[in-house]
Amino acid sequence: xxxxxxxxxxxxxxxxxxxxxxxxxxxxxxxxxxxxxxxxxxxxxxxxxxxxxxxxxxxxxxxxxxxxxxxxxxxxxxxxxxxxxxxxxxxxxxxxxxxxxxxxxxxxxxxxxxxxxxxxxxxxxxxxxxxxxxxxxxxxxxxxxxxxxxxxxxxxxxxxxxxxxxxxxxxxxxxxxxx
Numbered sequence: 725x726x727x728x729x730x731x732x733x734x735x736x737x738x739x740x741x742x743x744x745x746x747x748x749x750x751x752x753x754x755x756x757x758x759x760x761x762x763x764x765x766x767x768x769x770x771x772x773x774x775x776x777x778x779x780x781x782x783x784x785x786x787x788x789x790x791x792x793x794x795x796x797x798x799x800x801x802x803x804x805x806x807x808x809x810x811x812x813x814x815x816x817x818x819x820x821x822x823x824x825x826x827x828x829x830x831x832x833x834x835x836x837x838x839x840x841x842x843x844x845x846x847x848x849x850x851x852x853x854x855x856x857x858x859x860x861x862x863x864x865x866x867x868x869x870x871x872x873x874x875x876x877x878x879x880x881x882x883x884x885x886x887x888x889x890x891x892x893x894x895x896x897x898x899x900x901x902x903x
Contacts, residue, residue: 728753814865815872822879823857826886835887839894853890856897857882 727733738750741757751757827850830836840849864870864878885893 814870815875819858819861819875819879823854823861823882823886826857826879826883827853830886830890833887836890839891849894852894852897853886856893857886859897859900860885860893 726737734753737753741751742748745751745757830853831840831846831850836846836849836853840846843849861878861882864881865874868874870878
């Protein structure tokens with residue numbers, strides 16, 4: 725769990741804030757700015773009590789042998805979350821935690837083995853599948869004028885895609901990046 729006395733935890737939060745807001749400056753520990761980034765509450769803590777910590781690998785995505793290294797700008801979901809009023813209530817961090825869970829579960833169930841072997845890497849595949857799932861979520865949310873009430877439906881669809889059609893999701897991301 726997030727611990728205010730842990731320097732590393734506070735640095736992670738500040739890094740998440742600076743990267744998502746494209747700011748060189750940090751932010752106050754508490755405030756409405758965390759809710760704007762999709763956290764529940766003003767603390768910038770884990771989205772759901774007792775859940776896994778914020779998916780640091782994806783939110784602070786290291787650019788190493790990944791399709792995303794070729795993206796000159798953030799994925800549209802980040803742009804939408806931070807700049808477009810129609811999706812102000814998009815639950816970014818909650819969705820991020822759920823998508824991370826799905827991607828890790830797909831790896832544990834060996835549904836990504838072929839892709840990991842093909843690329844000779846794991847982290848890049850995980851990060852790309854995470855981004856591909858978020859891109860799919862963005863398209864669903866925008867195309868169906870999603871609301872928080874639709875989140876469960878979208879998550880079920882993403883879970884099926886992540887488990888049954890990971891290669892299709894990755895190809896969709898590749899097509900997005902190439903355009």
